[in-house]
């Protein structure tokens with residue numbers, strides 16, 4: 001149901017909600033950007049609508065709210081294991097349409113594809129998604145090409161328009177939360193439709209004939225020669241899910257420690273290393289090929305739809321100015337030559 | 338909901354020392370396991386390593402482990418009665434049914450014999466269930482030979498060529514790579530053969546080339562792929578080749594599919 005309320009009222013309700021729920025949204029982190037003296041927009045807990053960055057895309061995705069960069073799986077002593085407690089509170093995550101489409105990709109890997117992941121599942125169960133509309137396109141995104149510019153499966157949509165807040169609430173439990181936060185005051189009911197873009201600056205055509213034959217293309221080497229294997233493109237991507245296991249132990253009690261999982265990148269050295277010195281995809285070119293084909297071909301072959309949601313973050317973050325979207329377009333163009 | 342990441346403590350029942358670097362650990366385990374499947378074996382502080390089951394008995398599984406690094410070193414410091422953590426089994430493993438009624442040839446290099454040992458054992462104990470069973474097993478040198486007692490048993494029931502890459506002078510027995518013995522294999526019906534080939538990637542490559550030269554159809558060949566694995570659960574991504582997760586869809590593949598897995 002759609003509602004209209006004053007910003008002041010909405011802010012009061014928001015602050016109330018932030019006590020009973022953990023609310024994650026894009027925030028401006030000053031001075032924490034990749035280069036010195038630059039700011040970064042990334043996800044963190046917020047307590048007020050004003051803390052949220054509405055007018056720009058976040059540099060890092062919402063993924064951190066569901067999957068910690070490094071997560072303790074269990075604490076151990078020599079013969080016992082203890083699993084840390086899961087989240088107690090509900091989690092509200094503010095995100096845009098492309099990112100809401102990315103949630104489906106995370107679910108595909110972590111809830112399906114073999115075993116269900118205990119840690120992801122218990123966070124996911126608590127999570128509700130609040131859509132932020134896009135009034136105009138971001139520079140690098142190509143959501144329209146990927147069909148991810150609109151999302152309907154949000155739990156709520158929220159828009160701040162100067163002194164007014166527009167809400168569209170889809171799930172009953174969010175309605176309930178709002179009723180409680182409203183303290184019996186009735187909100188004005190009205191029609192609310194999320195803002196979305198119908199055109200991007202960046203347009204992408206997916207190649208249609210990728211296969212094992214595509215391994216020999218010069219384009220991989222060309223991009224590979226520029227790539228420094230820093231892995232940033234994977235870390236900002238809302239659909240990348242890889243991790244590595246790590247055991248650590250405590251200095252003051254070497255018999256105790258924890259097993260963690262830490263985000264991993266297929267572009268970084270060591271990703272495929274096995275004992276005995278064997279490794280695969282040794283060159284950056286081969287890794288570029290692996291990443292790009294995974295995003296727009298291999299994943300689709302397995303699950304029936306492309307993995308990439310066209311958020312454009314990987315293009316924004318690359319220190320070598322490698323444009324993944326341009327790479328895809330060139331692959332498509334080569335097929336027509 | 339089951340938390341697949343939590344390993345269970347398992348007690349070492351027996352340790353068999355094959356070489357300085359390779360031991361078999363008989364570990365307590367209750368549950369269904371197939372040859373070719375693997376477990377994540379771990380010791381807190383040192384980490385986890387995927388290890389194939391090299392034997393399956395009532396209440397135990399065997400792991401034949403080569404000492405190469407952090408986790409495996411630490412495991413070698415443990416003896417009968419000690420414990421370490423295991424979780425599994427994972428992966429598809431070998432389907433015995435695929436090989437019944439066939440002229441079966443198993444070709445293995447080094448520790449590659451571990452995952453397929455269960456299949457060899459099965460047909461050595463049920464010789465009437467295959468038309469014939471041949472094992473070609475290669476090791477680097479005579480001191481690297483694994484499963485000596487098992488070889489003695491197998492030699493009584495199936496045909497066995499146990500070769501070494503190189504040997505000191507005076508060594509009696511086959512010398513040379515496993516590939517050397519493939520052209521001499523004789524079959525009643527080449528269409529009714531089944532080949533299993535397990536070992537390092539380079540060995541698999543050349544072995545399959547030799548097998549194909551015999552006129553064996555690709556669909557009669559099975560291989561096992563090796564990849565880095567952090568989870569064994571289809572989550573961590575490290576084992577992926579193309580659209581295939583080796584930990585879920587493999588590690589055993591029919592060659593028709595397995596040959597498409599390129600990197």
Ligand SMILES: Cc1cc2nc3c(=O)[nH]c(=O)nc-3n(C[C@H](O)[C@H](O)[C@H](O)COP(=O)(O)OP(=O)(O)OC[C@H]3O[C@@H](n4cnc5c(N)ncnc54)[C@H](O)[C@@H]3O)c2cc1C
Nearest residue numbers: 275276277386387388389401402403405406407408409564
């Ligand atoms: C499905 C599957 C099944 C497996 N089954 C078995 C099995 O049954 N038995 C078994 O022993 N292994 C098996 N392995 C391999 C095993 O997982 C690795 O040996 C193990 O992960 C090593 O872990 P680690 O922590 O001891 O070594 P790490 O400390 O992780 O690595 C060892 C380090 O030493 C180096 N190194 C290792 N070996 C050598 C060497 N020979 N020469 C030079 N440098 C070396 C490596 O480069 C690496 O950096 C299997 C692997 C897979 C994927």
Ligand code: SF4
Nearest residue numbers: 237308309311312314
């Ligand atoms: S591959 Fe790039 S554009 Fe596609 S979802 Fe990931 S970060 Fe966004």
Ligand code: SF4
Nearest residue numbers: 227228230231233318
């Ligand atoms: S961000 Fe750029 S340089 Fe870094 S790994 Fe990705 S493509 Fe390579």
Ligand code: FES
Nearest residue numbers: 569572573574584
């Ligand atoms: S081992 Fe983690 S996905 Fe296969």
